[in-house]
Amino acid sequence: MKIIRAETAGFCFGVRRAVDYVYKSIEEHRNERIYTLGPIIHNPQVVEDLASKGVKVLNNVDDIDDGLVIIRSHGAGPDVYERLKAKDLRFIDATCPYVARVHKKVEEYYRKGYQIIIAGEADHPEVIGTNGWCNNTAIIVNDVDEASRLPQLDKVCVVAQTTLNGSKWEDILKILLPKVNELQIFNTICYATSQRQEEALQIAKLSTAVIVIGGRNSSNTRKLYEICCKVCDRAFLIESADEIDNLSIKPDDVVGITAGASTPDGIIEEVITKMEELNKDAQQNIEEHVDEHP
Numbered sequence: 001m002k003i004i005r006a007e008t009a010g011f012c013f014g015v016r017r018a019v020d021y022v023y024k025s026i027e028e029h030r031n032e033r034i035y036t037l038g039p040i041i042h043n044p045q046v047v048e049d050l051a052s053k054g055v056k057v058l059n060n061v062d063d064i065d066d067g068l069v070i071i072r073s074h075g076a077g078p079d080v081y082e083r084l085k086a087k088d089l090r091f092i093d094a095t096c097p098y099v100a101r102v103h104k105k106v107e108e109y110y111r112k113g114y115q116i117i118i119a120g121e122a123d124h125p126e127v128i129g130t131n132g133w134c135n136n137t138a139i140i141v142n143d144v145d146e147a148s149r150l151p152q153l154d155k156v157c158v159v160a161q162t163t164l165n166g167s168k169w170e171d172i173l174k175i176l177l178p179k180v181n182e183l184q185i186f187n188t189i190c191y192a193t194s195q196r197q198e199e200a201l202q203i204a205k206l207s208t209a210v211i212v213i214g215g216r217n218s219s220n221t222r223k224l225y226e227i228c229c230k231v232c233d234r235a236f237l238i239e240s241a242d243e244i245d246n247l248s249i250k251p252d253d254v255v256g257i258t259a260g261a262s263t264p265d266g267i268i269e270e271v272i273t274k275m276e277e278l279n280k281d282a283q284q285n286i287e288e289h290v291d292e293h294p
């Protein structure tokens with residue numbers, strides 16, 4: 001078995017920064033209740049670890065009256081900041097700077113009178129937060145079919161969810177161009193995302209089986225998995241090393257391994273170690289088999 005590990009697998013800059021903020025806050029604010037506004041990342045193991053250290057997941061600012069609130073890398077709409085300030089709650093803003101840049105663009109063009117279109121998933125926290133910066137008036141399209149159903153529009157500013165698939169973005173733009181009189185296009189797909197997706201595609205092409213590690217509720221992990229499925233018949237999405245035994249990995253496989261932006265290095269290492277152990281066992285079995293049947 002040969003293992004190819006993606007260099008881009010694991011935490012991106014924005015996720016690492018947000019998670020570091022939480023662990024630092026645990027150290028520095030020992031006597032304070034700490035909340036993250038929504039799970040800090042879409043990774044059950046990290047969320048469980050933080051819960052064991054007393055960090056609570058908060059869904060609504062209105063549910064608390066004191067404590068320290070951490071806004072996650074996905075960002076939030078202006079209403080959240082207003083409610084935090086109105087309640088005099090202390091907060092740390094861990095919004096990824098690349099997401100904050102999208103907020104600024106959306107706010108600027110909304111004020112200039114443009115219809116905002118967000119290419120992405122309507123129910124994703126990042127998109128919900130971004131929509132807040134144009135007073136929740138954005139049109140959200142997640143595929144060419146949704147874009148095709150749009151009427152003729154006058155002035156439009158289109159941005160992308162930072163983890164959108166690059167080819168989907170291009171397809172949506174092709175549909176929008178003839179439908180809009182003046183189209184301002186801002187490709188806000190994060191470089192870390194495009195690099196990770198490109199590398200996943202290349203590795204999947206070279207592999208007979210691909211393992212994508214990450215939370216099943218993580219949007220960017222699922223997109224990596226979809227990309228791999230397009231070029232490799234045996235792509236698997238797993239959350240931890242415990243799931244490896246259920247995969248049909250064979251001793252002569254070339255196994256590509258990648259991971260979502262919210263997958264901790266420790267989990268990736270566990271998967272690779274387990275794969276290497278399986279490989280060793282398989283080699284030993286083959287050698288013993290050969291010895292028995294010379």
Ligand code: F3S
Pocket residue numbers: 012013014015073074096097098099162163190191192193261
């Ligand atoms: Fe930020 Fe890009 Fe990660 S937008 S949160 S660095 S995927």
